[in-house]
Amino acid sequence: MSDTKSEAIKQSGAVFFIFGATGDLARRKLFPAIYSLYREGKLSEKFAVIGLARRPRTEVQFHDDLLQSIQEFARYKVDKVDADWQRFAAHFTYMSLDINNIDGFKELSSVATKLEQKFDIAGNRLFYLALAPDLFGSVAHNLRDGGMLETDGWHRLVIEKPFGFDLASAKLLNEEINKVFEEKEIYRIDHYLGKEMVQNIGVVRFANAFFEPLWNNKYIANIQITLSETVGVEERGGYYDHSGALRDMGQNHMLQMVTMMAMEPPSRLHPEDLRDEKVKVLRSLRAYSSKEEVKSHVVRGQYGEGTVRGKSRVAYREEPNVNPVSTTSTYFAAKVFVDNFRWAGVPFYIRTGKNLPVKTTEVVVEFKNIPDNVYLAKKNKLQPNLLVFRVNPMEGIYIKINAKRPGSSDESQSTIIPVAMDFCQSCLVGLNTPEAYELLIYDAACGDSTYFTRWDEVKLAWQFVDQIAEAWAENADDLHIYPAGTWGPQEADELLAKDGFHWWPVNGQAESEVVWVGEHI
Numbered sequence: 001m002s003d004t005k006s007e008a009i010k011q012s013g014a015v016f017f018i019f020g021a022t023g024d025l026a027r028r029k030l031f032p033a034i035y036s037l038y039r040e041g042k043l044s045e046k047f048a049v050i051g052l053a054r055r056p057r058t059e060v061q062f063h064d065d066l067l068q069s070i071q072e073f074a075r076y077k078v079d080k081v082d083a084d085w086q087r088f089a090a091h092f093t094y095m096s097l098d099i100n101n102i103d104g105f106k107e108l109s110s111v112a113t114k115l116e117q118k119f120d121i122a123g124n125r126l127f128y129l130a131l132a133p134d135l136f137g138s139v140a141h142n143l144r145d146g147g148m149l150e151t152d153g154w155h156r157l158v159i160e161k162p163f164g165f166d167l168a169s170a171k172l173l174n175e176e177i178n179k180v181f182e183e184k185e186i187y188r189i190d191h192y193l194g195k196e197m198v199q200n201i202g203v204v205r206f207a208n209a210f211f212e213p214l215w216n217n218k219y220i221a222n223i224q225i226t227l228s229e230t231v232g233v234e235e236r237g238g239y240y241d242h243s244g245a246l247r248d249m250g251q252n253h254m255l256q257m258v259t260m261m262a263m264e265p266p267s268r269l270h271p272e273d274l275r276d277e278k279v280k281v282l283r284s285l286r287a288y289s290s291k292e293e294v295k296s297h298v299v300r301g302q303y304g305e306g307t308v309r310g311k312s313r314v315a316y317r318e319e320p321n322v323n324p325v326s327t328t329s330t331y332f333a334a335k336v337f338v339d340n341f342r343w344a345g346v347p348f349y350i351r352t353g354k355n356l357p358v359k360t361t362e363v364v365v366e367f368k369n370i371p372d373n374v375y376l377a378k379k380n381k382l383q384p385n386l387l388v389f390r391v392n393p394m395e396g397i398y399i400k401i402n403a404k405r406p407g408s409s410d411e412s413q414s415t416i417i418p419v420a421m422d423f424c425q426s427c428l429v430g431l432n433t434p435e436a437y438e439l440l441i442y443d444a445a446c447g448d449s450t451y452f453t454r455w456d457e458v459k460l461a462w463q464f465v466d467q468i469a470e471a472w473a474e475n476a477d478d479l480h481i482y483p484a485g486t487w488g489p490q491e492a493d494e495l496l497a498k499d500g501f502h503w504w505p506v507n508g509q510a511e512s513e514v515v516w517v518g519e520h521i
């Protein structure tokens with residue numbers, strides 16, 4: 001991002017319209033993100049936020065909500081409710097508006113114009129839809145028909161996931177939005193692309209002579225992506241029961257991480273170049289040849305009752321707003337292939353689930369063992385080299401290599417031991433790196449679409465996911481119930497075992513035989 005671009009937002013400012021301002025996302029992520037941007041000096045005083053939702057809120061109530069959300073969820077806290085806080089809060093206005101009522105948009109237009117005059121903003125408008133997707137089309141039309149797009153500045157639409165329920169519904173949604181906004185004005189959020197370590201994948205891959213030459217099927221045995229959560233569906237049962245793990249995480253975050261791992265280096269650091277490379281990966285995903293193949297390559301599960309980190313959990317079917325005979329999966333693991341020159345034959349194993357024992361997102365690259373050699377002639381069990389990206393909540397990279405056991409000479413003993421070299425980013429900079437939403441809202445305000453998903457990516461991802469959903473729709477014979485607090489169905493282990501692999505332990509379960517650098521051997 002050039003300085004000129006980031007300076008532009010400070011100089012000409014913008015109005016942020018948060019549709020769904022009384023909702024969970026606004027409270028937990030969006031308001032705290034805007035506050036952090038302000039505290040970091042990335043926003044000047046030339047900005048305004050208009051919170052929009054149906055329920056009435058007075059200005060005082062809205063500012064109280066804002067303060068609470070920041071105190072609870074922001075990485076910067078408000079030390080004192082003093083003049084500095086009042087200066088920040090004065091940028092926030094609330095207006096009650098029903099999205100289906102065009103008159104409200106006309107009123108909104110005059111509220112926005114007044115704020116633009118008050119804060120000297122040059123007509124730039126960012127519309128953030130923290131709403132259920134079935135409202136996206138109405139918002140887009142009413143923004144146009146209510147005169148909200150008649151300013152001289154830029155207009156950008158930021159949309160939350162899920163973008164549709166399947167390919168057909170996503171296409172319809174896209175057509176609706178495209179009647180009002182051009183593709184270049186649409187910023188589809190996938191908050192995983194805003195995570196530091198996901199963005200770091202490209203840097204580690206392409207800026208290191210250690211890795212770049214080895215990044216192919218000659219040296220890599222498999223890639224494992226784990227996105228495990230300790231939470232259940234909590235209060236989102238109504239949404240989740242229609243979505244399930246495949247649509248909630250697979251179609252977006254997981255496939256996006258596959259693209260970051262598998263893409264070719266972009267020729268320029270330009271949003272379209274990077275997105276072109278990601279699209280090529282999605283286009284190369286091998287389709288399953290039949291419903292049977294889906295079932296042998298994709299394992300699904302649903303949590304039963306159990307205990308997670310000492311707390312008992314009810315079975316998924318007993319969660320509020322969940323169908324008591326639901327066959328929705330809360331877990332899936334899949335074997336995926338990227339059929340191109342670089343990746344031919346390398347399995348990508350991806351898994352995600354709720355109510356698992358550990359909250360972590362990790363990507364493990366397992367390298368092939370080197371050919372038989374003099375070191376293997378002894379009693380050594382050579383372990384494969386691993387490169388691990390720790391995405392969340394701990395951020396870092398660790399590498400596992402083989403080294404000589406210090407002082408070893410006894411031929412009867414293993415003289416080679418696995419050693420881990422750990423770059424723990426969180427230990428160095430704390431857990432205080434910018435939240436994904438902070439980076440993404442800022443990028444959208446600066447007009448940088450690099451880490452937003454383009455329509456062709458979304459389309460191809462749905463195409464891939466739909467074939468799995470269709471196979472699953474036939475019957476739920478292959479749905480495995482796993483106790484909450486376990487690592488999901490054992491069939492997910494068998495998925496790898498059939499290929500001679502296993503899931504590598506993830507964060508918090510460091511392999512016991514590995515020696516960590518700095519540790520006493």
Ligand SMILES: NC(=O)C1=CN([C@@H]2O[C@H](COP(=O)(O)OP(=O)(O)OC[C@H]3O[C@@H](n4cnc5c(N)ncnc54)[C@H](OP(=O)(O)O)[C@@H]3O)[C@@H](O)[C@H]2O)C=CC1
Nearest residue numbers: 020021022023024025053054055098099130131132160161
């Ligand atoms: N919460 C999260 O962590 C995440 C959410 N998302 C997505 O973000 C979107 C919003 O999620 P979330 O905040 O959790 O949802 P909530 O149900 O908490 O909030 C929905 C918001 O929409 C408003 N709303 C609903 N109908 C209308 C209407 N007709 N006119 C105006 N406002 C309306 C509600 O306010 P009111 O009732 O006052 O009108 C409320 O502010 C969803 O698409 C979700 O899938 C994506 C990733 C994470």
Ligand SMILES: O=C1O[C@H](COP(=O)(O)O)[C@@H](O)[C@H](O)[C@H]1O
Nearest residue numbers: 161191229231248249253361392
């Ligand atoms: O998009 C979603 O992501 C969260 C997990 O996000 P994380 O940043 O906490 O790893 C997940 O809980 C939710 O179901 C899903 O909609």
